[in-house]
Every structure is written in structure tokens, then in C-alpha cells.
Amino acid sequence: MLKIENLHAEVERKAILKGLNLKVKPGEIHAIMGPNGAGKSTLASVIAGKEDYEVTQGIIELDGEDISELDPDERAHAGIFLSFQYPVEIPGVTVTNFIKTAINESRKAQGLDEMSAKDMLKKIRQKSSLLEIDRKFLSRSLNEGFSGGEKKRNEIFQMAMLEPKLAILDETDSGLDIDALRVVANGVNTLKSSNNAIIVITHYQRLLDHIIPDFVHVLHDGKIVKTGDASLAHELEAKGYDWIKEKIIS
Amino acid sequence: MKYTEDDLREELKTKEYEYGFYTDIESETFPKGLNEDIVRAISKKKNEPQWMTAWRLEAFNAWTKMIEPEWPNVQYTKPNFQDIAYYSAPKKKPKLNSLDEVDPELLATFEKLGISLEEQKRLANVAVDIVMDSVSVATTFKETLAEKGIIFMPMSEAIQKHPALVKKYIGSVVPPKDNFYAALNSAVFSDGSFCYIPKGVRCPMELSTYFRINEGGTGQFERTLVVADKGSYVSYLEGCTAPQRDENQLHAAVVELVALDDAEIKYSTVQNWFPGDQNGKGGVFNFVTKRGLCETNAKISWTQVETGSAITWKYPSCILKGNRSVGEFYSIAVTNNFQQADTGTKMIHLGKNTKSTIISKGISAGQSQNSYRGLVQINSRAENARNFSQCDSLLMGNECGAHTFPYIESKNKSAQIEHEATTSKIGEDQLFYCNQRGIDTEKAIALIVNGFSKEVLNKLPMEFAVEAQKLLEISLEGSVG
Ligand SMILES: Nc1ncnc2c1ncn2[C@@H]1O[C@H](COP(=O)(O)OP(=O)(O)OP(=O)(O)O)[C@@H](O)[C@H]1O
Ligand SMILES: [Mg+2]
Numbered sequence: 001m002l003k004i005e006n007l008h009a010e011v012e013r014k015a016i017l018k019g020l021n022l023k024v025k026p027g028e029i030h031a032i033m034g035p036n037g038a039g040k041s042t043l044a045s046v047i048a049g050k051e052d053y054e055v056t057q058g059i060i061e062l063d064g065e066d067i068s069e070l071d072p073d074e075r076a077h078a079g080i081f082l083s084f085q086y087p088v089e090i091p092g093v094t095v096t097n098f099i100k101t102a103i104n105e106s107r108k109a110q111g112l113d114e115m116s117a118k119d120m121l122k123k124i125r126q127k128s129s130l131l132e133i134d135r136k137f138l139s140r141s142l143n144e145g146f147s148g149g150e151k152k153r154n155e156i157f158q159m160a161m162l163e164p165k166l167a168i169l170d171e172t173d174s175g176l177d178i179d180a181l182r183v184v185a186n187g188v189n190t191l192k193s194s195n196n197a198i199i200v201i202t203h204y205q206r207l208l209d210h211i212i213p214d215f216v217h218v219l220h221d222g223k224i225v226k227t228g229d230a231s232l233a234h235e236l237e238a239k240g241y242d243w244i245k246e247k248i249i250s
Numbered sequence: 251m252k253y254t255e256d257d258l259r260e261e262l263k264t265k266e267y268e269y270g271f272y273t274d275i276e277s278e279t280f281p282k283g284l285n286e287d288i289v290r291a292i293s294k295k296k297n298e299p300q301w302m303t304a305w306r307l308e309a310f311n312a313w314t315k316m317i318e319p320e321w322p323n324v325q326y327t328k329p330n331f332q333d334i335a336y337y338s339a340p341k342k343k344p345k346l347n348s349l350d351e352v353d354p355e356l357l358a359t360f361e362k363l364g365i366s367l368e369e370q371k372r373l374a375n376v377a378v379d380i381v382m383d384s385v386s387v388a389t390t391f392k393e394t395l396a397e398k399g400i401i402f403m404p405m406s407e408a409i410q411k412h413p414a415l416v417k418k419y420i421g422s423v424v425p426p427k428d429n430f431y432a433a434l435n436s437a438v439f440s441d442g443s444f445c446y447i448p449k450g451v452r453c454p455m456e457l458s459t460y461f462r463i464n465e466g467g468t469g470q471f472e473r474t475l476v477v478a479d480k481g482s483y484v485s486y487l488e489g490c491t492a493p494q495r496d497e498n499q500l501h502a503a504v505v506e507l508v509a510l511d512d513a514e515i516k517y518s519t520v521q522n523w524f525p526g527d528q529n530g531k532g533g534v535f536n537f538v539t540k541r542g543l544c545e546t547n548a549k550i551s552w553t554q555v556e557t558g559s560a561i562t563w564k565y566p567s568c569i570l571k572g573n574r575s576v577g578e579f580y581s582i583a584v585t586n587n588f589q590q591a592d593t594g595t596k597m598i599h600l601g602k603n604t605k606s607t608i609i610s611k612g613i614s615a616g617q618s619q620n621s622y623r624g625l626v627q628i629n630s631r632a633e634n635a636r637n638f639s640q641c642d643s644l645l646m647g648n649e650c651g652a653h654t655f656p657y658i659e660s661k662n663k664s665a666q667i668e669h670e671a672t673t674s675k676i677g678e679d680q681l682f683y684c685n686q687r688g689i690d691t692e693k694a695i696a697l698i699v700n701g702f703s704k705e706v707l708n709k710l711p712m713e714f715a716v717e718a719q720k721l722l723e724i725s726l727e728g729s730v731g
Binding site: 048049050051052071072073075076077080081082084087088089090091092093097098099101102103105106109141158162 | 677678679680682683684685686687688689690691693697698700701702703704705
């Protein structure tokens with residue numbers, strides 16, 4: 001589904017990704033871990049097409065198609081979803097209005113009519129109950145005054161509504177309390193199918209207790225330096241990153 | 251069920267509007283320049299009573315001694331007032347046979363505004379099939395008003411038919427000598443609307459100038475007077491979202507509202523005069539004086555969406571004369587390209603326990619300048635007056651400007667005045683967030699702008715709000731690259 005080869009990217013002339021390789025197949029869950037500043041969020045932004053990040057080398061393909069020239073909205077239409085580490089506020093725009101616009105814009109791009117109000121409402125009901133979101137919450141301005149945990153839950157609500165092919169969850173677990181983590185993880189697991197794939201960026205094993213990854217990658221200094229199965233995350237939790245860094249140096 | 255203006259509009263969609271407000275004045279234009287003779291001639295042309303002629307002359311004489319205000323934060327070449335023809339009978343626009351003959355750019359705009367085909371024809375002056383019962387619909391409208399004793403007609407007609415009412419109230423809120431443009435308007439006003447709601451009557455439909463714009467358009471010096479008698483209510487809509495071009499560059503309108511005891515007037519405006527081209531050439535200069543007077547326990551709300559004009563100079567104000575009277579001002583002013591707007595409000599608290607609310611949203615894009623100028627004045631007798639003001643500015647890009655000039659004059663210690671102001675910028679992060687959800691940049695801006703303007707849009711009558719929302723989108727199109 002996703003194929004990244006020898007990806008180099010820089011922001012403000014500073015090289016951040018330095019030859020990164022990653023392959024994700026439908027039905028897979030990949031976890032990306034790594035120290036602060038390693039380039040995890042940068043990778044997410046580059047896949048989503050953020051303009052500030054300049055790809056200087058390498059390829060990014062989605063379903064065999066080069067997407068490196070596509071605008072962020074076109075990539076979203078192609079099925080890429082990013083749950084932001086720091087979701088932004090949009091004052092005066094309700095969650096409902098925002099998600100409705102997002103869905104209809106994607107449908108428009110696919111040559112479909114707008115979703116009927118009835119279907120939209122049904123879907124909102126279904127997905128908000130999946131994520132145990134009080135519907136009053138949906139008439140609040142997007143992310144304005146939301147708590148850290150509410151923001152993250154709202155990101156996953158949007159993912160549930162948009163049903164992306166490839167979802168990248170950037171530290172979705174940070175800010176969530178223990179119960180919320182369980183609810184959100186269950187939500188994500190429910191959305192998982194053999195046709196879509198998920199990349200979870202996290203620092204902690206506790207999320208991976210709920211969302212069990214097929215692969216765990218360690219991103220360090222702009223490259224994936226180690227890949228393993230779910231047990232690698234446990235090892236990292238116990239040992240930290242130093243042993244990996246040392247191995248690279250030696 | 252109440253019969254609303256929307257219903258009427260719906261019914262009229264395929265019909266020629268023949269409401270009967272159209273005043274046929276033979277085509278004729280006076281020579282350029284302004285002097286007493288021209289003023290007299292205008293009055294004569296309109297067959298006005300002697301008191302009206304005298305009133306105009308007095309205004310003219312005051313005007314000659316006045317100078318154009320320099321304080322607004324706008325820059326322009328001052329019009330040469332002797333180079334304007336002050337009377338020009340409305341010219342009939344040529345009737346077109348089909349929409350194919352209409353400027354495609356105009357049609358594209360209509361399309362974006364979501365204006366129906368039939369409506370487009372009406373606006374672009376394309377001949378429409380006349381359906382038999384169009385007259386009956388218009389009659390229903392007229393009859394409903396007449397039944398309730400509501401007067402709604404062109405000012406020139408009101409001067410003839412209801413001279414006592416006009417004489418009593420015209421100039422009572424905006425005196426002819428009030429300011430340079432008001433004096434000019436008083437001397438030469440062409441026409442406008444007059445509206446009177448009798449005691450205790452609740453006007454059952456939104457009154458709209460839309461229904462009585464005659465073929466010649468609204469004119470350069472428009473004069474509107476709305477009088478709501480004791481305990482009555484009216485919602486009045488001015489303007490329309492369709493872009494309006496005019497060969498006259500200078501517009502100086504006066505609007506006066508009188509809300510007697512316990513009355514309420516809601517006055518909503520959508521202003522979309524031609525703002526000039528991409529380089530700022532050829533736009534309309536709009537210098538408007540709008541003021542309302544509230545007697546005891548009366549309420550006046552001004553709601554405006556300003557997107558047009560090269561220059562806007564406009565301060566809808568409320569004089570809260572009666573005790574417990576309420577004034578409200580809700581405004582969205584958008585400037586793009588080279589537009590300049592200096593707009594705001596004045597809330598003059600004279601009575602006890604008076605209350606005012608100001609919500610102003612300024613959106614600037616391109617190289618435009620957008621200024622809010624507001625005055626809250628609490629008189630020494632105005633015990634327990636309260637004001638809340640909120641002025642928010644939204645900037646798009648780095649070349650535009652937003653300015654806020656709040657003036658507060660309080661002569662009474664019991665006053666409670668709150669002022670909040672914010673300035674924000676549409677952030678790259680916001681845009682990327684929207685893009686990531688599949689919303690393209692143009693749509694994302696529209697979404698953010700609508701969110702920003704929502705408190706004001708919500709104050710507009712429903713259908714007007716939907717159109718105004720689209721208008722905001724169009725006004726800002728292409729403003730972020
Ligand atoms: N817009 C930017 N301008 C300058 N430097 C940037 C920018 N964005 C990212 N960086 C730098 O790139 C590096 C990688 O940042 P990134 O956010 O991808 O790290 P991360 O792996 O997600 O870290 P964390 O675990 O703390 O979230 C950091 O050194 C960061 O300071
Ligand atoms: Mg990060």
C-alpha cells in the first residue's frame with residue numbers, strides 16, 4: 001500500500017529524514033518509535049504532504065502511484081489520514097460542520113454527490129457512540145478549549161468518519177487517560193480491516209498493549225535503524241534507546 | 251402560518267416583479283454642478299411641498315459651509331462635487347432576450363452565490379415570462395401590509411401621501427447639518443424608502459428594499475426613514491448579495507430609524523457595491539450616515555455585512571434616549587485587494603439602565619486596510635448603563651492592515667463598560683489541518699472565515715445569512731495563494 005524508499009527531507013534547509021525506507025501492506029499495523037526529535041512527526045507530515053517539508057530524494061508511493069507531487073488535500077482524497085500530535089483550533093467551526101465539510105469535499109473529489117443529511121447523522125451517531133463521545137461535544141468549536149485527551153479522541157472520531165486507507169496516528173495516546181486510551185484503542189481496532197493499514201507513532205508500550213502491531217520500527221536520526229515484531233517495543237520499554245544508538249555507532 | 255418574504259420570493263421566482271413601487275420619471279439629467287437652483291429644481295421635479303424645498307435648501311446652505319471629514323483612516327482622491335450631475339432620472343437598462351447576452355463573469359458570480367436562474371434573469375434584466383397570478387402574489391404582499399396599516403413606499407411617494415409623518419420624522423435623528431455627507435444627502439437626495447409600523451403592530455414579514463428597487467437602481471443619494479410606533483416590531487433588509495455596479499462613484503446615503511416606546515427595529519444590510527478592479531480602480535465610494543433613536547424600552551439592532559465599495563465610511567449608531575433602551579451592532583467588514591473600510595458604530599447612552607452590545611468582525615486580505623472605529627458615550631444622567639464591545643480582526647497575508655480605534659467617554663461612574671479585541675491570522679497550520687482532511691485551501695479559508703464571522707451571520711435572517719456566507723467566500727477568493 002505504502003512504499004517509501006530512500007526518503008530524504010529537509011525543513012528550512014535542515015536535513016531531517018536521511019534515507020528512510022518503509023513498506024506497509026494492507027491489513028498491517030506498524031508502530032514507529034524513537035527518541036524525541038528523531039523525525040517521526042516529520043515523516044508523518046511528509047507523507048501527508050505538508051509544504052514546509054521539502055523532499056530532496058527518494059520516493060513515496062501509495063498503491064503503486066507516486067504521490068510526491070500531490071497536494072495535501074489530494075493525498076487525503078487518496079485515503080491518507082493523519083491524526084495530529086498537536087491538533088489545531090478552528091474557532092467558530094463546529095466539529096460536525098468540519099467533518100461534514102471534510103466528507104463532502106472528499107466525495108466531491110471522487111465524483112460523488114454530497115452525503116444526505118440523514119446518512120450523515122446516522123454515521124455521526126454510530127461513530128460518536130463507538131468512541132463514547134457525548135454528542136453535545138460535536139457542536140463545540142473544533143479543538144477550541146478541548147482538553148488534551150478530548151483533542152485526541154476527536155482526531156480518532158474524524159478518522160472513524162473518513163474511513164481512510166492509511167491512517168497515521170502521531171502520539172494519539174499522549175494526553176489520554178487510562179479509560180480513554182482503552183476506548184480510543186478499541187475504536188481504532190474496530191476500524192481496522194484487511195483493506196486498510198495503520199501507522200502508530202508512540203513512545204509507550206501501553207498503547208501497543210491495545211493496538212497490537214505487526215511490526216515495530218525504531219526511527220533514529222532520520223532513518224529506520226531497527227525493525228522487529230511486537231516484542232521489540234517491550235524491549236525498548238525496558239532498555240531505552242541507548243543500546244540501539246550504540247550499535248549504530250559501533 | 252406566516253407568509254414570509256421568502257415565500258413571496260419563492261413565488262415570484264418565475265415572475266416579473268410588478269409591485270407597483272416603480273416610479274416612472276422621464277429620462278432627464280440636470281447639468282453638472284450644485285447650487286441653490288439645482289436643489290430647487292430637484293424638489294420641483296419631484297413635485298415636493300414647499301416645506302420640503304425649504305428643508306433641502308437649508309441643508310444645502312449648511313453644506314456649502316462644511317468641509318469634508320479628514321479623520322477616517324482612508325485615502326482617496328476627493329470627488330469634485332461640481333463635476334457631478336445631481337439629478338438623473340433612472341435610465342431603463344436595456345432588456346435582454348436571454349442569459350446568453352449577459353456578461354459571463356457576472357453569471358459566474360451569480361452561480362457561486364447560488365442565485366436561481368430566474369432570479370439571475372431578473373437581476374441581469376433579462377425578460378421573464380409573465381405568469382398570470384404574479385399580480386395576485388404582489389397584491390397579497392401589499393394587502394397584508396395594508397391590513398396592518400403598515401406603510402412601505404418610496405420616500406418621494408411618502409412625501410406626497412403621508413407628508414405629516416415624513417415632516418415629523420425626517421431629519422429628526424440625522425439632522426441635515428449633522429455632517430458633510432448627511433448635509434449633501436439632505437439637499438439632493440434622490441429617493442429611498444419610507445416605512446411606518448403603527449402602534450402595537452408586528453410586521454409579519456421581512457421588509458426588503460429588494461422588492462422595490464426600481465429599474466433605475468437605488469441611486470446615488472438614497473434616503474431611508476423607518477418609524478416603528480409604540481410597541482411595534484419590524485425587520486428590515488437592505489441591499490442584496492448580487493454584485494452591484496454603478497456608474498456613480500460617490501454614494502452618500504442617510505438612514506434614520508425611530509423606535510418609539512417599546513418598539514423594536516432590526517435593520518440588516520448586505521452591501522456589495524463594486525469594490526474596484528484588482529488594482530483598485532473604479533470602485534464605489536460609500537459614505538453613509540445611519541442612526542437610530544430609541545425611546546423608552548425600545549431596541550434597535552444593526553446587522554451589516556460589508557464586502558463591497560472601494561471606500562466605506564459608515565457608522566450605524568444608536569441614540570439610547572429612553573430608559574432601558576437597547577442598542578446592538580453586529581458587523582462583518584471584509585476588505586480585499588485595495589479596498590479601504592473605516593466602519594464601526596456609536597452608542598450614545600442617555601437614558602438610565604440602557605444597554606449596548608457591539609460585535610465587530612473585520613477581515614482583511616490583499617493590500618486592503620480595515621479599520622474599526624467605535625464610540626461608546628455614557629451621559630451623566632445615564633445611570634447603570636452597560637456596554638459590551640468585542641472587535642475581532644482576521645488577517646490574511648502580510649500586506650493588509652487591521653486597525654481598531656475604540657473611544658470610550660463615560661461621565662457616569664455607575665457605567666459598566668467591557669471591551670475585548672483580538673487579532674488573528676489564518677495560520678499555515680490551520681490550512682494544513684483542513685487540507686489534510688481533504689478540504690482544499692479555498693474551501694478551508696471559507697470555513698475559517700465563516701467560523702470567525704458566525705456570531706454576526708447568526709443575527710441575519712436565515713436566507714440572507716446563507717447568501718451572505720457565500721458572499722464572504724467569493725469576496726475572499728484567491729486571497730491566499
Ligand atoms: N518547521 C520546522 N522548523 C525547524 N525545525 C523543525 C521543523 N519541524 C521539525 N523540525 C526539527 O526536526 C526534528 C524532528 O522533529 P519531529 O517533530 O519530526 O520529531 P519527533 O520524532 O516527532 O519528536 P517527538 O517524539 O518529540 O514528537 C527536530 O529536531 C525538530 O526541531
Ligand atoms: Mg512528534
